[in-house]
Amino acid sequence: MSTTGAPDPSRRNDATRRAILSAAIDQVGEVGYAKLTIERIAKSAGVGKQTIYRWWPSKGAVFFDAFLDLAGDGEAAALPDTGDLAADLKLVLVATVDELNDPRFDRAMRALHTEIVLDPVLAADYAARLDNPMREIKKARLRAAQEVGQLADEVDLEVAVDLIWGPVLNRWLHRTAPLTSEYAEQVVDTALAGLTPRKS
Known part of the structure; x- marks a missing residue:
């Protein structure tokens, strides 16, 4: 008698979901966000369009979940x-510099930023699910430093938060100069020089 049992639907659905999210990122890299369609994602993932529409209402929603998955949504608690x-x-x-210099992440992040400018609903979703929670995590670390006099x-x-993370994101976004680890370290040194307590 077989002991393998019936396939686990939840496992199959998770594999399908991840295939769709990966396909969305891959297709943005190949054709750009403007030409990204549900049809392209479905074909690349090897699923039907209705499978995608069952879980997401639009390509923007699919892509944002794909980006969160790529960025490791929820992994950083502090x-x-x-x-x-x-x-x-x-x-x-x-x-952060290493991540932004990764071609796959870079393309996805730029596509997301472009769409946020054009889509207020996606912008609100981005703020609620990613930007605001990450700001709170950053502020918590700075608050801890504040409490011990640093x-x-x-x-x-x-x-x-803007002083420390803003310059790196600005240089990446506008490509005004190479984004390097040395630059990131200089940003920290410069920001902290202006934020540390003044000695009397």
């Missing part, structure tokens, strides 16, 4: 806290 704020921030920013009490943490 930034590293070794007690050395500069070292921790440099570690995070250098990892940042001045009066520092606005919202502004501090």
Whole structure:
């Protein structure tokens, strides 16, 4: 008597879902977001269009979930806290640089940014599901530094997040200069020089 049992529907559905998300990223890399269609995604993933529409209402929704999957949505619960704020921030920013320099991530991120500008619904979804939660994680690490005197009490943490992460994203977005780990480390040093408590 066979002991293998019936196929697990949830396992099959998860494999199908991941194939669809991977196909969405791959197709953006091949044809760009403007030419991305549900039909292209379905053909690349080897599924029917109705399978995609059963889970997502639009190509934008598929692509955003694909991007979250690529970026490791939900994996980072907190930034590293070794007690050395500069070292921790440099570690995070250098990892961000490596990610942005990865061609697959770069294409997906640029497509997402373009669509956010054009689609208010997607922009709101991006803010709620990715940007705002990540800002809270960043602020929590800076708040911990503030509590032990590594940042001045009066520092606005919202502004501090922009000062630390903004330059890296701006250089990547506008391609004004090479995005390197050395630059990321310089950003941290420069930002912290302006944020640390003034000695009396």
